[in-house]
Amino acid sequence: MNAPAHFSHAGDFPGLRTRDGKPWHYLDTAATAQKPRIVIEAMARALGEDYATVHRGVYSRSAEMTLAYEAARRTVAAFVGGREDEIVFTRGATEAINLVAQSYPKKARVLLSTLEHHSNIVPWQLAGWQVDVCPLTKDGRIDLDAAQAMLTEEHEMVALAHVSNVLGSELDVARAAELAHGAGAKLLVDGCQAVPRLSVDAAALGCDFYVFSAHKLYGPTGIGALWGRADLLGAMPPYQGGGSMIDKVTFARTTYAPPPQRFEAGTPAITEAIGFASACDYVSDIGLASIESHERELVAKLRETLRKRNDVTLFGPEESAGIVSFALDGVHPHDLGTILDEQDVAIRAGHHCAQPLMEHLGVPATARASFGLYSDVDDIAALIDGIERTKKIFA
Structure with missing residues (x-):
């Protein structure tokens, strides 16, 4: 064959x-997906002849690498139908979910489903959310009729997988968003298994947060993305503190940069961001x-x-x-x-x-x-x- x-x-x-x-x-x-040569070569250049830190250098190569890093953000944003100010680079989808679970201003009830990956269960528990679980249909899909019956005004968040990593079943994201919003909740979608094989426009689908990892998308490990609606990101406090995410620091008080920088403490995964964008381009070209x-x-x-x-x-x-x-x-x-x-x-x-x-x-x-x-x-x-x-x- x-x-x-x-x-x-x-x-x-x-x-x-x-x-x-x-x-x-x-x-x-x-x-995890294997990596095409074009991604490997892009990362090798970024780690070799193009390498410098970003955002803080006044010399030309640092400025050039900063431009490349932020261009990578735009590429990743466009891949899921977003704007660059809506994309936060994280260590992966797991950190992205942790970020939302910890930083969302009101922690109340979250509705998950039976088929969720541990990374869409444990972060909510750690952050103190009360977890409710939506059942599945007989063929292994998230039962949105059951979800509709379960949702109450106490639910602040619905967090569901776009595609199950075990069953391959797909979520009707648009309907899930409609149900969540009808109950006054926000919708977070785990898109790790969706973005390598489905065309995704997060905003058009109606969700409020969309998370995914580069390494399942033919890119490197150690980096992923949180897409979030700009108004929601703007209302969320930082998840971690350090360099790059600040406006002004004194020993008495610190003020923070606007999103997405607010959520990107420390020196970022520069080479990985370049590889992430290269992988998005590779998949888009095919x-x-x-x-x-x-x-x-x-x-x-x-x-x-x-x-x-x-x-x-x-x-x-x-x-x-x-x-x-x-x-x-x-x-x-x-x-x-x-x-x-x-x-x-x-x-x-x-x-x-x-x-x-x-x-x-x-x-x-x-x-x-x-x-x-x-x-x-x-x-x-x-x-x-x-x-x-x-x-x-x-x-």
Whole structure:
């Protein structure tokens, strides 16, 4: 089986080969995406001949790097339909959620869902919010009818995943926003699994905060973004203190810079911001519509193949976004993952930082195959061959 000739980008990714030069069937993109050469090269230049600190230097290279850093902010903002003053660079989506949970002026009740990643559960608990949990539909989607019935005037926030990192199910963000606003609450959307494969315009969708990480978007680790409506960011106090986020400092009193600088204490992740923007450009040049179509085709092929087996349980909706979670009868997902690794097939096996969802599914863990724009049907074939070998071992 060969990938369609019109959609072949694996050659852009040096990480898709083993150390002895064989193809590596990487099916763990939902955890972190491989990096294209163009991103690696952009970061190498930023860390090499272009390198200098930003915002504080009066010499020319510092000024040039400051311009590049802020241009990266504009690129990332545009990628989700925002303005540069609406994008806060964070260490990742996890820090972005922590920022909102800690800095939002009124901490009351927050409505989450059963399928949320731990990073969209624990920060609210740590910040003292009272957590309510919306159930799922039978096919693994967030039940917005139930959410509507649960929302009260005591809810200040609704925080939901755009795409589940386990089930691949998609949220109707526009409806979620309408329901949240109807109850007087704000909507935060975890977009980590959405932005690599769906076209996102955060403001048009109606949400109030949108968070995502670079490393799932073919960019570097250690950086992500919080998109927030400017008026909401302006009403929020700083999450951390230090250099760069201040207006004036005395020992008696400190005043703060306006957003987004208010939330970016310390020397920023300069090189990572350059890589983040490069990844956004790379994905935009290929086209999110093409990426989504390609991944949906692969999901359909894998689900169809697995459905023909009588020893596999599939989880989540048929129309999932880039992700297929399953269980192989009589084989723990960790054992399956270990045996597949011996055949140069990489999947994720475990609870996927979604223990409440595992409890809901009635399993301790699942095996998860997740696709990227570099994936093809050869990866599916290698996975199926590995499953067959595993079953023989456990027979």
